[in-house]
Amino acid sequence: MNGALFFAELPPTEQLDVSSLLARKIAFIDGLDYTATADDDLTDLHLDRNSVLSADAELRIFTQMNRCYYYAAKFHNRDDGDADPIGEDSFVRELMRGDELRNQLLLVFHKLTVSIAKNFVSSRHSLEELVSEGNAALIRAITLFDPSRGFRFSTYSTYAIRRCLARYVSSSQHTYATPVDFRSAPPLADQRRWTLPYQHAMESGVEWLESALYELTARERYIVRCRFGWGREFEPRTLQEIAAELGVSRERVRQLEAKAIQKLRQIASGMDIANL
Template sequence: MECSVVDGEELLGLLEELLGAVGLGVLGGAGQVEVRRRDEQVLGLGGRERVAHEAVRLYLREIGRWPLLDAEGEVSLARRLEAGEAARLRLAVADADERPGLQGLVADGIEARRCLIQANLRLVVSIAKRYVGRGMLLLDLIQEGNLGLMRAVEKFDHSKGFKFSTYATWWIRQAITRAIADQARTIRIPVHMVETMNKVLRAQRQLVQELEREPSVAEVASKVDLSPERVREIYRLAQDPLSLDSPVGEEDDSHLSDFIEDLRAEVPGDVAIRDLLRLAVSEALDHLNERERDVMRLRFGLDGEGEVHTLEEVGRAFGVTRERIRQIESKTLAKLRHPERSRKLRDYLDDD
């Protein structure tokens, strides 16, 4: 049975691939959908939320058709699936006489896999509901949980004596939590950090209930056995990013970026003063010979790159000792201190 999209609504297609993989369709006629839409318009639901709500309703009704399994039924399906997988591997080397029987076992294993998945789709929904409000729609959470369920079916070993639902719960939770860590945030945060963040936020909520007030950073840090600095960092990471293009005010003619200072931007007056200072330094250096100019540029970062070099480094560049460079530097600075050469530069010194 192929999965269909009710009335062409976009969000109903979110489960199309997974529903098709397990042979599910979507129930409900156009008339029923339209009646519910009118009811929801009265309740004030938005367009996107209304479609998502209807999609979940139809999906829950569809998966409710499939009966739950007892322990015996789970083991029976798991054995059929196991036999089908073994037959699939044998098909590659089987002769013509064996192939029909093996193909039958493969088909039966595929059917058993479908039945095991269908019978546990409600488990996925019950787990996905616990993660609503963490940055992903319920439909997306269900979709990721279904992927985890399919993985659990592939890995399940009935011979260990565990119930399939107990085993599948871990895989479903893992798939959902990893999806939240990877997709829910604009800036991805590593999975281990998301787990720590959830631990801190959970402790904060517990303390709010116990203390009947907002707990301090130190109180939260003590409860989760982390340093206060680490908790502050986690609080910062937990904040949702804001777009610089977010409108501010009711007129929508101002944006958040208009009110944030750009610390990297240079004040035009400072740029002009720096250019004049660079020109004055260049004029002062013109009174020196070439070697003295080069030594000054390297020692004080006047070569345009702003990198200051040690006496040792300058000495290696000129092939002389560091003491000789120190002598040249001392002599050159004495020249530059002459009132005629230093007059323009003194104007840029602080009054202090």
């Protein structure tokens, strides 16, 4: 598809198996105020599989998708005493529109799944097989993502897809990964104590941080990597060493480091890691 967001004209309700639609479990994010959220037809957005969503477009699409599912669920869970239930036609329209928005997001972020899956290709696992598994994780991430938390969907979904594929590859080799307890990780402010090599750290279950780093500015990301040796090409360095390289004061580096760590704290607190 190339062009504006497209919503197919729905057939008359009597031609649909509404009972099967009612049997669906309809999920939406609880944290959004749907009564204060206006309907957005999104007709100004032009999407295809090569699109890169802006933060604003991403927020709008996810918000509208969840809004549709919210109103569909309102009918699904209606009470006979409800003074303002939506009608059956509205239920079908909202549910189908939510599905189309979800499918648009799958189309746009499919390339992310492919990019991550390529890192897991081996003689045992073809790219097609891995993409299929990764897309299952992508669908789940789309369902669970809360756009009001303030971070980008790519950060959230990259972690989910990587974790899914790592588990899939591991299980097919008859070795089962131990579930990660993120509560055992030291607070981000204490990262100076982390001396694990990059690969070891990634395998220890903190791969979400590699994705979260890209929510920072380029300078903040560089400072974090230099301070904590986060990356194959980085060794832990002092504030003074980084300041000399960047041509700024030691205090300025300290401020940028503190700002970056605060951002990472907010991302970590906002990501529902346990549900991915």
